[in-house]
Amino acid sequence: MPRTRRLVSGRPLLRGLSLAVFLIGWHLATTYQLDFYVRFQNIPTPARVVSDALTLFASRAFWIHIGASLERIYLGFAIATALGVGLGLLIGWFRVAEDLLFPPIELLRPIPAVAWVPIAIMLWPTERSSIVFITGLGAFFPIVLNTIHGVEGIDRGLVRAAMSLGAGRASIFREVVIPGALPNIVTGLSVGMGVSWICLISAEMISGQYGVGYFTWVAYGIVKYSSIIVGMLTIGVLGMISSTLIRLAGAWLMPWRPRSAKEEA
Known part of the structure; x- marks a missing residue:
């Protein structure tokens, strides 16, 4: 068996070992x-957390919390994706759009999402x-x-090559700009998803009545430490899946990009 194939086949074992x-x-x-x-001293053992997790996952109430969090995260992320990618393409390609739209984005970007909670409640x-x-909001800024x-x-050479072949502005934007920016867009989506989970849990802890973040905060208030760990691990698993x-x-949108080959030790 080739060395590369042996290394690939051993990766699940190595990850399971970790x-x-x-x-x-x-x-x-x-x-x-x-x-x-x-x-x-106050941290529950894995066995106690597993026992509590089995009880929670067998109850309908915990699934309601999970469903509420998933609905909020994917709805907010979808809106952020549409706005972030759309505005990012305009700002990156058109100078007028950059002058008009980029300053407000840079002004609002450093403000933590948690600081928006009182304003969001009023809005x-x-x-x-x-x-x-x-x-x-948390996902929007990394995406844009x-x-x-x-x-x-x-590469502006690609744009000039397309123009020399008779491509118009719309064709260049569709066939050169969007595919060329796609790797960065996917990176922004991945970062934005992680940030949006952080913002979601923080918002649920402060102002929510349902959701995994709310459940975790309530578990802390009533001193159920094993439920806190279950909530944390649930957040981690849901974020990892997302x-x-x-x-x-x-990978499906960019079939032309080979997977990066990492050097093996």
């Missing part, structure tokens, strides 16, 4: 209640719409900035 080491370390630290400045009529707004950089980084879906969509 998770096993993490779980063993967690088990030992919580079982023996290690206290080396970082304290594990929007429902809790759901305010949390969707905050979630979309990466799209702008992707357009600005396009990022994986974006990577798969990016």
Whole structure:
């Protein structure tokens, strides 16, 4: 068997081993209640978390929290994608659009999404719409900035070559600009998804009545530490699945891009 094929076939085993080491370390630290400045006395063991997770996933209430979070995250992310990619393409390609639209974006971009929570509550009529707004806002800025950089980084030689072949402005924008910026757009989507999960959980903890973030915060308030870990791990798994879906969509949209070959140790 070639060396490359052996390495590829061994990757799932290696990744499973890393998770096993993490779980063993967690088990030992919580079982023996290690206290080396970082304290594990109140951290539940993996077995206790699994037991609590089985109980929670068997209940309808926990699935309602998951459904509420997924609805908010994907709705906010879809709006942010449409606005971020659209505005990013315009700002990156047209100088007038950059002069008119980019200054407000740069002014608002450094403001943390959590700081928008009071304004969102006043702006929007429902809790759901305010949390969707905050979630979309968190995803919008990475998407629009990466799209702008992707357009600005396009090789102008490709544009001149298309013009020499008789392509018009619309054709160049459709056939050269958008495909050329697509790698950066996918990167922005991936980063934006991670940021939107952070914003969603923060908003749910502050102003939500449903959602995984709200569930986790309530579990902290009633001192159910194992439920806190279940909520955290649920957020991690949902975020990982969301990022994986974006990577798969990016690979489908860009079949011409080979997978990057990483050097093996």
